[in-house]
Amino acid sequence: MTENKYNTSMLKNNALEDKVILITGGGTGLGKAMCRYFSELGAKVIISSRKIDVLKKTAEEISSQTKNEVFPFACDVVDYKQVEMLLKSSLEKFGKVDALVNNAAGNFISPTERLSNRAFDVIVNIVLKGTYNCTLAFGKHWIESKHKAAVLNIVTTYAWTGSAFVVPSAAAKAGVLAITRSLAVEWAKYGIRFNAIAPGLFPTKGAWERLLPGNLQDQFDFSKKVPLQRVGDHQELANLAAYLISDFSSFINGEVITIDGGEWLNGAGQFNLLQTISNEQWDDIEKKVRGVKGS
Numbered sequence: 001m002t003e004n005k006y007n008t009s010m011l012k013n014n015a016l017e018d019k020v021i022l023i024t025g026g027g028t029g030l031g032k033a034m035c036r037y038f039s040e041l042g043a044k045v046i047i048s049s050r051k052i053d054v055l056k057k058t059a060e061e062i063s064s065q066t067k068n069e070v071f072p073f074a075c076d077v078v079d080y081k082q083v084e085m086l087l088k089s090s091l092e093k094f095g096k097v098d099a100l101v102n103n104a105a106g107n108f109i110s111p112t113e114r115l116s117n118r119a120f121d122v123i124v125n126i127v128l129k130g131t132y133n134c135t136l137a138f139g140k141h142w143i144e145s146k147h148k149a150a151v152l153n154i155v156t157t158y159a160w161t162g163s164a165f166v167v168p169s170a171a172a173k174a175g176v177l178a179i180t181r182s183l184a185v186e187w188a189k190y191g192i193r194f195n196a197i198a199p200g201l202f203p204t205k206g207a208w209e210r211l212l213p214g215n216l217q218d219q220f221d222f223s224k225k226v227p228l229q230r231v232g233d234h235q236e237l238a239n240l241a242a243y244l245i246s247d248f249s250s251f252i253n254g255e256v257i258t259i260d261g262g263e264w265l266n267g268a269g270q271f272n273l274l275q276t277i278s279n280e281q282w283d284d285i286e287k288k289v290r291g292v293k294g295s
């Protein structure tokens with residue numbers, strides 16, 4: 001069997017040289033994985049979130065490995081004034097921004113009737129308002145300065161199916177998907193592309209502690225829902241993200257790429273649960289079905 005290289009670097013080393021990329025929520029989890037890879041590929045990366053200590057630690061760790069500058073900047077994406085400061089500081093630091101990755105998110109599992117209205121607001125604000133705040137501030141700047149750019153939004157597969165117990169997140173991610181597809185058309189004339197990634201299961205501390213707390217992970221083995229029978233590796237998501245913000249994907253616009261090992265479709269197909277039927281059982285079933293005559 002040939003070696004599967006999914007967890008290794010996909011693009012050539014200088015693929016993102018000269019690019020300046022902002023990743024919201026870039027200090028942890030998948031944002032950190034993208035930051036590391038973009039930096040390895042030669043990009044200057046700005047990472048922002050609410051916790052400056054976390055950002056600084058990530059920036060130091062990554063820039064010392066890649067020798068490319070990573071700029072940490074504290075910004076709550078819910079506050080438009082802070083987002084405008086983030087834009088101003090990014091431009092002062094690097095002179096331009098070529099790509100925005102709307103990755104920051106908030107989420108936790110809960111029966112919806114247990115949520116206060118504030119809890120609902122908090123999630124929707126981080127995910128949806130945070131995305132449109134950053135998109136609007138950076139978009140206005142790009143349009144005014146005639147700078148071509150790429151936006152990558154991180155959604156979820158339940159952005160289109162919905163999901164019980166994460167309703168504020170599902171509603172907000174559906175909104176982010178709508179922004180992606182709408183602005184892909186509206187702002188194409190300014191040279192601004194919009195795409196999204198819908199990740200399946202990618203273990204991160206932030207997500208797992210809030211979505212699979214305690215022994216929930218053992219009680220419901222979510223990876224069993226994945227036809228490819230594994231969870232995602234951070235590098236394979238970073239590979240896809242790097243491609244989508246790079247010039248190599250210049251003709252891809254308004255697309256949402258699912259990277260989930262087939263998980264959501266497995267839940268959708270009517271007969272998918274027949275996967276567990278053995279060959280012997282199929283022999284028997286075939287005989288019975290062939291034996292059916294008339295209606």
Ligand code: HXC
Pocket residue numbers: 105106107108109110114115116117118119120122123156169200201202206207210211
């Ligand atoms: C019910 C809860 C709750 C819970 C918080 N709240 N946790 N309600 N059940 N488990 C309520 C609080 O009581 C409060 O309402 C309101 O929510 C806001 O809580 P705060 O703690 O004040 O908010 P804040 O400090 O802003 O923190 C936001 C947060 C937190 C979203 C609650 O978890 C956070 O900072 N998350 C950021 C990182 C994150 O969530 N990462 C996971 C992304 S994973 P009241 O009314 O009492 O004031 C993801 C993957 C999806 O999106 C797909 C996976 C397959």
Ligand code: NAP
Pocket residue numbers: 024025026027028029030031048049050051052054075076077078102103104105106126130154155156157198199200201202203204205206207
């Ligand atoms: P994570 O590590 O918790 O990342 C979320 C980040 O968002 C944190 O760095 C957090 O930093 C930041 N953030 C939260 N609120 C913010 C705010 N108001 N302003 C600015 N930054 C804020 O979780 P993750 O798993 O890597 O998730 C990354 C993205 O992938 C999210 O969009 C998530 O929905 C998506 N996703 C993940 C999975 C998965 O399996 N992991 C699956 C599908 C989709 P601070 O706390 O410092 O602000």
